[in-house]
Amino acid sequence: LSRESFPEGFLFGTAASAYQVEGMASEDGRGPSIWDAFVKTPGHIANNETGEVSIDQYHRYKEDVDLMQMLNFDAYRFSISWSRIFPRITPHANLYHYDLPLALQEKYLGLLDRQVIQDFADYAEFCFKTFGDRVKTWMTFNEPRVVAALGFDNGINPPNRCSKKFGNCTDGNSATEPYIAAHHLILSHAEAVKRYREKYQAKQNGRIGIFLDFVWYEPLTRSKADNYAAQRARDFHIGWFLHPLVYGKYPRTMQKIVRERLPKFTKSEVEKVKNSFDVLCLNHYTSYYIYEPHQAPSNVTGYQQDWNAGFAYERNGVPIGRRAHSEWLYEVPWGMYKAITYVKKHYGSPNIILSENGMDDPGNLTFPESLYDINRVSFYRSYLKELKRAMDDGANVSGYFAWSILDNFEWLLGYTSRFGLVYVDHNDLKRYPKLSAYWFKQMLERKNS
Numbered sequence: 001l002s003r004e005s006f007p008e009g010f011l012f013g014t015a016a017s018a019y020q021v022e023g024m025a026s027e028d029g030r031g032p033s034i035w036d037a038f039v040k041t042p043g044h045i046a047n048n049e050t051g052e053v054s055i056d057q058y059h060r061y062k063e064d065v066d067l068m069q070m071l072n073f074d075a076y077r078f079s080i081s082w083s084r085i086f087p088r089i090t091p092h093a094n095l096y097h098y099d100l101p102l103a104l105q106e107k108y109l110g111l112l113d114r115q116v117i118q119d120f121a122d123y124a125e126f127c128f129k130t131f132g133d134r135v136k137t138w139m140t141f142n143e144p145r146v147v148a149a150l151g152f153d154n155g156i157n158p159p160n161r162c163s164k165k166f167g168n169c170t171d172g173n174s175a176t177e178p179y180i181a182a183h184h185l186i187l188s189h190a191e192a193v194k195r196y197r198e199k200y201q202a203k204q205n206g207r208i209g210i211f212l213d214f215v216w217y218e219p220l221t222r223s224k225a226d227n228y229a230a231q232r233a234r235d236f237h238i239g240w241f242l243h244p245l246v247y248g249k250y251p252r253t254m255q256k257i258v259r260e261r262l263p264k265f266t267k268s269e270v271e272k273v274k275n276s277f278d279v280l281c282l283n284h285y286t287s288y289y290i291y292e293p294h295q296a297p298s299n300v301t302g303y304q305q306d307w308n309a310g311f312a313y314e315r316n317g318v319p320i321g322r323r324a325h326s327e328w329l330y331e332v333p334w335g336m337y338k339a340i341t342y343v344k345k346h347y348g349s350p351n352i353i354l355s356e357n358g359m360d361d362p363g364n365l366t367f368p369e370s371l372y373d374i375n376r377v378s379f380y381r382s383y384l385k386e387l388k389r390a391m392d393d394g395a396n397v398s399g400y401f402a403w404s405i406l407d408n409f410e411w412l413l414g415y416t417s418r419f420g421l422v423y424v425d426h427n428d429l430k431r432y433p434k435l436s437a438y439w440f441k442q443m444l445e446r447k448n449s
């Protein structure tokens, strides 16, 4: 596999996000986000770690960008933390990577109030105006499904309104709040895109989109029930957002199951939401076999209950397509081919960037053994081959971003998780490129340079 295996101009990048790598979380006028508040509660994060210092990319960004360039990457996908500034190489700027300002959460419960639509669009417009001369690719939200499902269902991310795990699911609103939050995320995205297109795009000649996470769901058997369960899982996952962005309405399975709890788009909102992206970014990691369970597990509520599909982790006793951060997994690379081909077929063959793909280290690796990450090399090689196969079958993909350039703050897992191509010693913050980093370096070398 080499850069020449992909079309001329195909973009190779790496990805990270503000709260996960910057540090300096309380300095230089940065206001707290909901993650700054969330990490302060003991028990929320592995080893009660925080992003206060993280891996200090705030000060070491030059060294990190030099690393990316040494490894022959073309682009770097980072996020702006709603009050932090950070442009480098071909900047792909993401406006929201989970870190809602705490002030908005406290003022009006953030994503549960329509006020967030204007506030987000004002923030987006500030960024377009200030950085649009240098940033030509904008994304509004990272994984809005994760925001809505894990923040407002019996999930585990802030504002963890109905998290059974942290025991504050008192008001039982998980049946409605994920759908309200998702609706406001879609409307906030559409309002920001409208303003970009009306006021900045012609002059700045940029493009705008969104990051959607898409796990592939394969029916465990050919039965009608398992096929329906797989389709429902895809609809409740990517369809929740991509259906409105392409067709201006929620998927039929979702409408049938969630019914009156599903907010409605007005006629003018449909016009604003439909086709509100120039490029669709897909974050893909893993796949699951899905089967139709007889009833939803008793410990789930709301969105998880509605989804109600069984996840098969094994098939004929062989572990398959399961992703957990703390153990070495069996990944099924063909899920990449299926996910991309599915989006091409069902959503009008949009211009796709594969904006996140990568794997965690098994929890028991020590230094320096973990630098010899041969498993990560085979992970990337096999997933890139599947991506190329989807492109050979006509999928319109123009870029690929590895997650992540550096080991960083992996949300609830803190620094116990290591997704980086580059190892970070969390004691002295020194960076050590792993084998996989050098694999990309040779793979991305421009032969005719």
Ligand code: GCO
Pocket: 017, 020, 142, 143, 146, 213, 283, 356, 403, 410, 411, 419
């Ligand atoms: C996500 C985010 C990243 C994660 C990455 C590894 O999918 O939650 O985009 O912030 O760190 O996916 O889990």
